[in-house]
Amino acid sequence: MDYDVLILGGGIIGCAAAYELSKYSLNIALIERDYDIADDVALFNSTIVYDGLECNDSLMSKLEIMGNSLIRDMAQKFNVKLKEYNSMIIAEDENCQNKLIEIYNEKKDIIDNIYLLDGNDALKIEHALSNKVKKVLYSKNTLIIEPYDLALAYGEIAFDNGVNFKLEEEVLDIQRMSKGFRVITNKNKFTCNMVLNTTPGKNYSIGKSDRLNKNRENQKYFLLNNKVKKKFDSIITFIKEDGEQICMSPTIEGNSAVYIKSAFDISYEDAFNEIIKFNNLVKEENISQFYEIPFYNDTLIIDDSFMESGYISVNGKSYAQVTITPAIAKIVCETIVNNLNCVLKKDFIDKRREFYKFRDLCNNDRKKIIKLNKSYGKMVCYCNKITEGEIIDAIRRPLGARTLEGVRRRTGITFGDCMGARCLNKVIKILAREMNKDMTDIVRESGDSKLILGRIKEFNDM
Numbered sequence: 001m002d003y004d005v006l007i008l009g010g011g012i013i014g015c016a017a018a019y020e021l022s023k024y025s026l027n028i029a030l031i032e033r034d035y036d037i038a039d040d041v042a043l044f045n046s047t048i049v050y051d052g053l054e055c056n057d058s059l060m061s062k063l064e065i066m067g068n069s070l071i072r073d074m075a076q077k078f079n080v081k082l083k084e085y086n087s088m089i090i091a092e093d094e095n096c097q098n099k100l101i102e103i104y105n106e107k108k109d110i111i112d113n114i115y116l117l118d119g120n121d122a123l124k125i126e127h128a129l130s131n132k133v134k135k136v137l138y139s140k141n142t143l144i145i146e147p148y149d150l151a152l153a154y155g156e157i158a159f160d161n162g163v164n165f166k167l168e169e170e171v172l173d174i175q176r177m178s179k180g181f182r183v184i185t186n187k188n189k190f191t192c193n194m195v196l197n198t199t200p201g202k203n204y205s206i207g208k209s210d211r212l213n214k215n216r217e218n219q220k221y222f223l224l225n226n227k228v229k230k231k232f233d234s235i236i237t238f239i240k241e242d243g244e245q246i247c248m249s250p251t252i253e254g255n256s257a258v259y260i261k262s263a264f265d266i267s268y269e270d271a272f273n274e275i276i277k278f279n280n281l282v283k284e285e286n287i288s289q290f291y292e293i294p295f296y297n298d299t300l301i302i303d304d305s306f307m308e309s310g311y312i313s314v315n316g317k318s319y320a321q322v323t324i325t326p327a328i329a330k331i332v333c334e335t336i337v338n339n340l341n342c343v344l345k346k347d348f349i350d351k352r353r354e355f356y357k358f359r360d361l362c363n364n365d366r367k368k369i370i371k372l373n374k375s376y377g378k379m380v381c382y383c384n385k386i387t388e389g390e391i392i393d394a395i396r397r398p399l400g401a402r403t404l405e406g407v408r409r410r411t412g413i414t415f416g417d418c419m420g421a422r423c424l425n426k427v428i429k430i431l432a433r434e435m436n437k438d439m440t441d442i443v444r445e446s447g448d449s450k451l452i453l454g455r456i457k458e459f460n461d462m
């Protein structure tokens with residue numbers, strides 16, 4: 001066999017499973033069709049870690065509770081930024097109020113640190129709320145985390161512990177053999193004892209699952225700058241009778257994110273009007289980014305119905321996938337390890353290689369680093385204070401960036417107020433130099449997303 005385990009898909013779940021499995025004496029490879037791992041993890045480097053309270057499905061709720069507890073240890077171990085933010089689910093009318101009472105009664109014995117508050121009591125905790133609030137479900141369990149760093153840490157540590165990452169390789173089929181599996185890609189054929197499939201592939205010969213309960217709605221996403229006059233100190237979700245939800249959440253960087261989830265495809269103007277109903281001090285000039293993306297609320301299925309022969313798959317997409325990832329990775333790893341003859345490695349390195357984030361350092365530390373490596377003295381992004389040294393490190397580190405998106409997610413470049421207007425060309429130039437490529441060959445995130453289409457004048461240098 002080429003491998004003991006083949007992991008298909010390098011999203012956050014694939015990378016987390018690779019990390020858990022790399023603790024064991026196994027020969028593992030991960031196959032990802034894109035240039036980089038975990039490139040769909042979030043729109044920016046800040047996501048909510050839920051606690052199961054907002055979730056209707058009991059299995060998903062349990063996974064969130066387990067993930068919420070595990071993710072704290074992961075963040076500490078991997079040096080990933082995490083901030084505690086309480087959350088409030090808010091009802092402003094009679095029907096929604098009854099819904100909150102129902103949820104509270106259902107979950108109060110399952111989830112610790114949750115409370116049902118009257119509007120007045122909630123106002124004492126969260127001063128920015130309006131006095132229309134009738135009832136509040138209050139939780140002290142929720143967090144905000146940097147999902148890019150979490151996903152990359154999982155991948156990089158797995159790589160450092162021997163997992164073979166095969167990027168830019170697409171799985172075309174998975175076939176069962178008399179013993180083990182054959183995985184066919186656009187470049188190779190591999191044999192293995194076990195397959196963990198985290199890709200949504202529908203045409204594979206094995207594991208066609210019709211059990212997936214797809215639940216998709218529309219979502220409008222606003223990232224607000226930190227000039228908004230009124231800010232909430234908690235993660236606030238307003239629920240409405242028709243199922244629409246507006247969530248306002250602080251981000252790790254101190255801005256606010258707002259999403260509106262609705263069964264209908266509401267316009268940008270209607271979405272913005274909904275926001276100002278709840279926070280009348282938000283102005284249009286406060287919007288730094290706007291996205292329209294589906295709201296995924298599938299019940300995630302860990303399908304082990306072919307486990308006897310060695311095939312396990314994780315199907316579905318959820319708005320809380322970052323939260324549940326550590327739980328899924330642990331469950332899947334336990335199942336796989338119990339089916340293979342393996343032991344824990346003695347030389348497992350449970351640490352991400354260090355790197356510097358200049359904006360988080362004091363001047364003394366900055367000076368010391370610049371003395372060792374002058375590229376840290378060259379500022380590339382003035383908005384977020386990101387240096388050339390950080391970009392070079394992002395490209396050279398294990399599983400390093402090869403695209404603009406890759407550099408962006410590893411360093412935070414182009415996330416500032418100018419959104420790349422002042423630094424984009426400099427990043428492309430560094431990428432080209434480091435990879436020994438032409439600037440016209442550098443892509444944003446995939447093969448067909450070239451950033452520079454061609455030269456307009458034939459100078460020797462660009």
Ligand SMILES: Cc1cc2nc3c(=O)[nH]c(=O)nc-3n(C[C@H](O)[C@H](O)[C@H](O)COP(=O)(O)OP(=O)(O)OC[C@H]3O[C@@H](n4cnc5c(N)ncnc54)[C@H](O)[C@@H]3O)c2cc1C
Nearest residue numbers: 009011012013033041047048170171199319320321322323
């Ligand atoms: C805007 C947004 C906000 C979010 N906010 C939160 C939040 O606040 N809290 C939270 O907990 N979660 C949040 N999430 C959810 C979560 O981040 C994502 O759903 C999650 O990253 C998906 O991870 P995954 O690994 O399961 O799936 P994917 O990232 O989809 O992984 C599947 C991987 O398989 C690869 N692949 C597919 N087909 C093939 C093939 N044939 N061959 C090889 N590779 C293949 C894909 O390229 C992909 O990398 C958010 C998501 C989004 C988009």
